[in-house]
Amino acid sequence: MSVTVRLPTPLRSAVGGERTIEIDASDLTSLQREIAARYPELAARVLRDGAFGRFVTVFVDGEDARFLERNADLSTAKIVEILPAMSGG
Amino acid sequence: MTTTLKEITALRGLRCRACGALQPADERYVCGECLGPIEPEYDLDVFETETLRADIERGPASLWRYAPLLPVAAPATHWPVGWTPLIEANRLGDALGIERLYLKDDTRNPTLSFKDRPVAVALARALELGLDTIACASTGNLAGAVAAAAARNGLRAFVFVPADIEPGKIASAAAYGATVVRVKGPYDAVNRLCGRLADEYGWGFVNFTLRPYYAEGSKTVLFECAEQLGWTLPHHIVVPVGSGALLTRQATAANQLRATGLVPESHFHIHAAQPAGCAPVSDAVLDNWRPVEPVRRPETLAKSLAIGAPADGDGSVKIVRDTRGSAASVTDDEIREAATLLATTEGVLVEPAGGVVVATAKQLASRGVFHPGETVVLYLTGNGYKGGPEETALGPVIDADADAFRLAYEEVLA
Numbered sequence: 001m002s003v004t005v006r007l008p009t010p011l012r013s014a015v016g017g018e019r020t021i022e023i024d025a026s027d028l029t030s031l032q033r034e035i036a037a038r039y040p041e042l043a044a045r046v047l048r049d050g051a052f053g054r055f056v057t058v059f060v061d062g063e064d065a066r067f068l069e070r071n072a073d074l075s076t077a078k079i080v081e082i083l084p085a086m087s088g089g
Numbered sequence: 090m091t092t093t094l095k096e097i098t099a100l101r102g103l104r105c106r107a108c109g110a111l112q113p114a115d116e117r118y119v120c121g122e123c124l125g126p127i128e129p130e131y132d133l134d135v136f137e138t139e140t141l142r143a144d145i146e147r148g149p150a151s152l153w154r155y156a157p158l159l160p161v162a163a164p165a166t167h168w169p170v171g172w173t174p175l176i177e178a179n180r181l182g183d184a185l186g187i188e189r190l191y192l193k194d195d196t197r198n199p200t201l202s203f204k205d206r207p208v209a210v211a212l213a214r215a216l217e218l219g220l221d222t223i224a225c226a227s228t229g230n231l232a233g234a235v236a237a238a239a240a241r242n243g244l245r246a247f248v249f250v251p252a253d254i255e256p257g258k259i260a261s262a263a264a265y266g267a268t269v270v271r272v273k274g275p276y277d278a279v280n281r282l283c284g285r286l287a288d289e290y291g292w293g294f295v296n297f298t299l300r301p302y303y304a305e306g307s308k309t310v311l312f313e314c315a316e317q318l319g320w321t322l323p324h325h326i327v328v329p330v331g332s333g334a335l336l337t338r339q340a341t342a343a344n345q346l347r348a349t350g351l352v353p354e355s356h357f358h359i360h361a362a363q364p365a366g367c368a369p370v371s372d373a374v375l376d377n378w379r380p381v382e383p384v385r386r387p388e389t390l391a392k393s394l395a396i397g398a399p400a401d402g403d404g405s406v407k408i409v410r411d412t413r414g415s416a417a418s419v420t421d422d423e424i425r426e427a428a429t430l431l432a433t434t435e436g437v438l439v440e441p442a443g444g445v446v447v448a449t450a451k452q453l454a455s456r457g458v459f460h461p462g463e464t465v466v467l468y469l470t471g472n473g474y475k476g477g478p479e480e481t482a483l484g485p486v487i488d489a490d491a492d493a494f495r496l497a498y499e500e501v502l503a
Contacts, residue, residue, distance in 0.1 A: 064385075
C-alpha cells in the first residue's frame with residue numbers, strides 16, 4: 001500500500017527537490033524502515049535510531065503520530081506530513 | 090542572502106541545538122543538517138563589560154537598549170516595547186510566604202503581553218528581509234502583537250488562532266487590521282496548518298520562518314530584571330510555559346549576562362509554571378525529569394498556555410534541571426484564586442496565565458523552595474483586560490441615592 005508523504009522545503013533537497021514522495025508502508029514502523037532504505041539522505045535528517053526524531057513532527061491525516069500506535073494502520077491514510085517541530089503561541 | 094547583521098551586533102551565526110552545527114544567518118529557520126532548532130550565537134568576547142553596560146544604560150527605554158545582544162538592529166519604526174516595571178510585591182509576598190517578591194509586569198507592553206518582545210525582533214528581521222506580510226499561529230496574545238506591529242509598519246498580517254479563543258484577544262487583532270483566521274481544533278492543529286502555509290507562502294511567520302529571531306526577543310525579560318535589580322540576577326524566576334521558548338531563553342539570557350560580566354556569578358533557578366489541564370513540561374519535571382509527552386487535548390482556563398506539543402518542551406525540562414529549579418501544575422480553581430489574590434493585593438490584573446504563575450509560586454513556597462532573603466521574580470506575561478479569569482463579581486446596580494447604596498452594600502460597609 002502506497003502512502004503519500006509531504007515534505008517541507010528544508011527537506012526537499014534530500015529527495016531531489018520533490019514536494020511529496022510515495023512510499024509503500026502499512027504502518028509507521030514500515031514507513032520509517034522504507035525511508036531509511038530508499039531515502040538515506042532524508043533518513044539522516046528525520047530519523048534517529050530508526051524512528052522519527054524529536055525535532056520533526058509527523059502527522060497522519062492531520063493527527064499527530066505521537067498519539068498513534070506504532071503499528072497504526074496506514075492503509076487508509078491519505079497523507080503523511082513531516083514538519084519541523086516548532087510552536088509558540 | 091547577505092546581511093549587514095555582523096556589522097551591528099556580535100552575531101556569529103546560527104547554532105543548531107541538536108547537532109551543534111554553526112550556520113550562516115540567512116533565511117533558514119531550522120538546521121540545514123538535521124532540522125533541529127537553530128539559535129543565534131554571539132561572539133561575546135568583543136564586549137568590554139563597562140562599555141557595554143554604559144551603552145545599555147544610555148539606550149532607549151525599550152528592549153532595544155539590549156541591541157548589542159540581539160541578532161538584528163532596531164528598525165527606524167521601533168516603538169517602546171519592553172522596559173516594563175519590576176515591582177516589589179510585599180503584600181502578595183506576605184500572602185504567599187515569600188520574603189523578597191517581585192513582579193515583572195510585562196502586561197504593560199503595547200498590546201498588553203510579553204509577545205510584543207519576540208515580535209519586535211522578528212519584525213525587525215522581516216523588514217530587513219523585505220517581507221510584505223507577517224503571520225503567526227497564536228493562542229491569542231501573539232495575534233495582537235503581530236497585528237499591531239504589522240499595522241505600525243504598513244505590512245499585511247494574517248493571524249491564525251483556535252476557534253474557541255477568548256473574543257477579547259482576537260478583537261484587538263482584528264482592530265489592528267489583521268486578517269484573523271479562526272481554525273477548528275486546538276492550538277496544535279493551528280500550528281500544523283501554519284507549518285504548512287509557512288512552506289507555501291513567502292510570508293514571515295514569526296514563530297516559524299522567523300523563529301530564530303523571534304525567540305531572541307524573550308531574552309530581554311531577564312536582561313531587564315537583572316538591570317532593574319542593580320545588575321544582578323534574581324535567585325528565582327517563575328516562568329509560565331506554553332511552547333517553552335520564553336523559559337529556555339531565560340537561561341540563554343543568564344548565560345550571556347554572566348559571560349559579558351554584566352552580572353556576577355550567583356545561584357539562579359528557573360521554575361516552570363503550567364496549568365494542570367496542559368502541563369507536559371511540569372509533569373515531566375515532577376516525574377523525575379522524563380522526556381516530555383505531548384498532551385492531546387489541552388483543557389484549561391489558561392488558554393494562552395494550552396500548547397500540548399511544546400517545541401521547546403524537552404529544552405525547558407533540561408534547563409529547569411540544569412538550574413536546579415522546579416515546577417508545578419495548578420488547577421483552574423487555583424488559577425482563579427491566585428489571579429484574584431494578585432489583583433487584590435497588588436493591583437495588577439492578569440490573564441489566567443498570570444494566575445498560573447502566582448499559584449505555582451504559592452506551591453513552591455509551601456514546598457520550601459525559596460529561602461529567606463532570596464529574590465523571587467514572577468513573570469506576568471499577559472494582561473487581564475483582554476479577557477481575565479472569567480466575569481468579575483459585580484455588586485447590584487443601585488439608584489443614585491445614598492440610602493440605596495447603604496442598603497445594597499451593607500455587608501461590605503460593615
